[in-house]
Amino acid sequence: MKNDNNENNEFDVIIIGGGITGAGTARDCALRGMKVLLIERFDFAAGATGRNHGLLHSGARYAVTDKESAAECIKENMILRKIARHCVEENDGLFISLPEDDINFQSKFVESCHAAGIDAQIIDPAEARRMEPSVNPTLIGAVKVPDGSVDPFRLTLANIIDAKAHGAKILVYHEVVELLKEQDRVMGVTVVDHKSKETRKYYAPLTINAAGIWGHGIAEMAGIKIGMFPSKGSLLIFGHRVNNIVLNRCRKPADADILVPGDTICLIGTTSSHVGFDEVDNMRVTPEEVDLLLREGQKLAPALATTRILRAYAGVRPLVAADDDPSGRNISRGIVLLDHETRDGVAGFATITGGKLMTYRLMAEWATDLACKKLGIEKPCVTMTEPLPGSRSEEPMPTGKTYDLSNRIKRSTVGRHGDMASRIASSNELDNSLVCECEDVSVGEVQYALKELDVHNMEDLRHRTRVGMGTCQGELCACRAAGLLGEAHNCAHQAKADLAKFLNERWKGMYPIAWGEALRESEYTQWVYSGICGMNKMEEE
Amino acid sequence: MTMQQYNISENNFEQCIKCTVCTVYCPVVPVNPNYPGPKQAGPDGERLRLKRGEFFDEALKYCLNCKRCEVACPSNVRIGDIIQLARIKYSKSKPSLRDMILANTDIVGSLSSTFAPIVNTTVALKPVKAVMDSVLKIDRHRTFPRYAGQTFVSWFKKEAQAKQDLYLNHVSFFHGCYINYNYPQLGKDMVKVMNALGYGVHLLEKEKCCGVALISNGLINQAKKQAKVNIDSIRKSVTEEKRPVIAASSTCTFTIRDEYPHLLNIENDDVRNSIELATRFIYRLLESGKVKIKYRDAAPVKIAYHTPCHMEKLGWGFYSIELLRHIPNVELVVLDSQCCGIGGTYGFKKENYGTSQGIGASLFRQIEEVDPQFVATDCETCKWQIEMSTPYKVKHPISILAEYIDVEGTINLNK
């Protein structure tokens, strides 16, 4: 059966899933000398990785309820500040108590934080108002913790870049349709290329399932049941940074009680509701969820009641029930590593799931340790100290007076790509022309992404650069970016179709909140692309 | 539900829907590629500056604060205010000696008036202009407005003040630096017209330069001090003496009404409606039938009216235009509204000279095509610019009114 094997389809480890867990695992495995194949059915960070708060947890949120998670968080928090500087904003966080909250919870909270190793300091409400003017002025207590924000797209990409630099093969828009089993061993996978529709087989002694909530289905391909519970979380993105410090409620975790500033925006979330597996590919934010997010959000920062909203989106957390509790009542948010050989008697197959964006590196470390054990490799993990590409050196920022927009653009690109920004061309007028004016994305940056960062379509481009993530949600830049995409791929026809798809994707996040300025923007965008450009009448691809 | 009934953001920067209309009407963009344009400098840049102040760009100083972007904006974004406030908040560059000189119109003015003959002769000399050009970076093509030997205020105190209490109605007059130091005649015209209409004219208790040049040159603290003096005096005039305040300059008026609260954080809510241009004040009197005007017999005259930028922003061109059209035998051509390029002290700076003239070029062409007997406008710096750049003389609507009004006849008509 393995007679079609060759150097091109045999690997040491196959990783399924291009979220942060898969990307981190691919990097760690590659750093430890394994021949790695990563398979992702869409783009990197297309699932839960790209659909959360982007909160660099201090762990304080879990300090009272889940000490273990809290300790993991603060440790990883400190590591990410070093290895992923360009993905992290060191904003700090406040846990505020409102008149309706029990102020007595505060002391227990601070105690638990300290027990978990989190530097939590009680501060005066007046001081909190000074530090963060947007905070609800009626607050009665505040605790400062080392929260921050992290850009999940950048973080995933940096892991992928490094994995590739260490020989990993990365296949995006490839979907695993079958696990190749021989007796009680997973030998590899059958993969469909979404573009060419071709099917190929890949082999490895170990396949790691890092597919998040979709890992449930992957495990089923091996006849294995994992007690996963898809939990939908909805969030709202506001048009600008209302706050510069992360705002949390000092109480047991509940809905819509975190407001995170990240890059040019801030976001409130999340809701939490169980959904069926049939829904996980098509998440929609309901009007009720929007109302709830706003109602709770304005308690943190009253300005949210009148701040323009850019979009709404939802992700699915892969919650895992402990093996001894199939009912799912006792769900932990901790890391779950399942060795299916010991658990289910299926060799060559493991699942890494649960956890959080924050603890991806640790998850990767655990999974890689297991791979090493299985493959007999003895090499220590270095990811806690080895900086990611982009964070290796200080990219010199333009200094002094700037009389030139290109300096500002440079600041934006360094902000997004760290030391990798030196690869972005900025030598002539075209390189420096802005594609996306809301987020300062230049032609040079788009071309860098198209050339070096596995960009297949407009969505990928958005994840790599923030094109279309600003106030106008693509109205001004989508057409320009599609033009460059068409040029790079030498297919204008395909690029036009992709532009239509992109606009539709943008609208899906806009219509749940399309009133006020957002509706004006939407009407204008539709006027431009349907009314002027006639894209509503272009033949379906 | 009370959430999300409207969106609030500072100066409405988030009401921007990125339609780019402001960029079409910015007079600086086409002539100075170093200026990022109103959209980038304004609402787009604001989001980035909220992220981190280091995204501020000193090139925002190229904005001449004409507010034409705001007039054009269909979304009510106060683009000009966003840009000026960003300069106030983030700019680290210190005003130069040149900027201080240009900005301090009243100190320089009071010194210069005392020594007017010397100053006027000196600044007109070629070697002096060369020094001003190379050392102070004041462009050599610029002719400084001449300083009058006697200020308006000293004339007023000597010749006019005593008679003012005889009138039934009263107004306070914010004369501004230009009338006081450079062109007292316009002040005299104002007194003549208002007196003819039955209004006594009074000085404010204290008047400082409105501060527009201080704001644009980054001298914010001084601007605030002066604004406070002015608003206190205006408040006294309006609330205690029951005298509304009139002015001749569209820029001073705009600055006191709108820039004080928006840029300097000086509240003027209680008196804002009582500060207006004299042409609007007179229009109201005429419209309500409270006064009538009798005009002298005069030969037909063709006048071109230029709407200054801040007049456009005030939206009050209507009043000056209607007043001029009220004069018999006046053929008034309203020019297509566009910036003359001077932007207050902006055009005097060597680095802006080219930009300034480039901006004004099409306005000058328009005037030449109309070929009026003279141009009318409500702004002193537009007057300088047009007179420096075209062969046409420029007059203020109040001066024109003073020229055509039959004082005796008007007094009799209103008896």
Added chain:
Amino acid sequence: MKFDTVIIGGGLAGLACGIRLQNRGFKCAIVSAGQSALHFSSGSFDLLNELPDGTAVANPEEAVRSLDPKHPYAKIGDQFAFYAQEAKQLLLDSGVEVQGDSKQNSYRITPMGTTMPTWLTLADFTCLKNATDVIGKKILLVNIAGFLDFNTKFIADAFEGNGAACKIVSVSLPEFEKLRQSPTEMRSANIARILENENTLHALASRLNEQASSCDVIALPAVFGLSSPAPLQTLKRQIPTPVCIVPTMPPSVPGIRTQKRLRRVFELAGGFYMLGDSATTAETGDGKVYAISTVNHGDIALRANHFVLASGSFFSNGLWASMDGVREPVFGADVDFDPNRNNWYNASVFEPQRYRTFGVATDERFRIKINGKVQDNVYAIGSVLSGFDALQEGCGAGVSLLTALYVADQLKK
């Protein structure tokens, strides 16, 4: 201030109404909160391209009969053809050169190179008879180097799909290089400003003539003539090969010129155009409006015998949507909308959207209602009206022009 008519909104509808009234001897003021949607014009005016059920329309005059009675066109009724003709005439009389026929839709070219049905097209552009017609067999497709809002590859893709052959070139002139130093300002209107200069036009013409030898038509972006059609005429005189203009992404240079032209015509006829001002409140009573106040004019209210609401849709702030409803901000006029926000949108952006049919409710003569009571002297025209989806039906400009003229003719001095 006293006027015969105060018009709120200075876009296509407000200006058309103002010009017609001014020509009939009315004294009008237009209050316009910023520049209008004409700045994003396609370069054509649509009358009716599709019925609400999706049926394509070839002859708007015929198709209009099957519209729902709530549609603004239904209220114009039998006079539809008359007002379509009057609207075209008004544009022509104003010096806005257009071509097209209300009995037979023609086709315009989009910035994507595709074709769309339309009614009147500005003389700058080529008007096609059939959807698959091409402007030439061998096309020289030209862009200005660095101009990102005109995509020659997209256009060529569509042209070639209809059987034309395209050669794409990009032209650079020293005059553009200065503008290109700015990362953002290489926009259509700024390019058009540079091309007002005769020498630059001449330089461009010679560059094009060098390249045009084997082509039967030259296609250029619409970056000619911000204030007058002269630059394009000058260019065409200097190029022996036929020149065809293709619209760009916004802002629309021919649209801006149309706006300027109509405003000038209105002002030359004696009308007052108050730009950058917004109506705030209205003085109402007994089913009438007596005056409106504006931001700029404050205590000096604008009094008039008639008021016309031409304030546009959501985009122009003529309508304002909040989480729980849609309102008209000036008069608080009654608005037709669905109270259930779930029904406002279609999840596919290119499908018809319910919210776009929302608008001010009017009686059969386009008079607005406040709390159900018809206001005797207040009329609504253009996109603030309810009962149509301008984008799906392709009828935005037509509704603006026809309702404007229809209402103007209703008013008595």
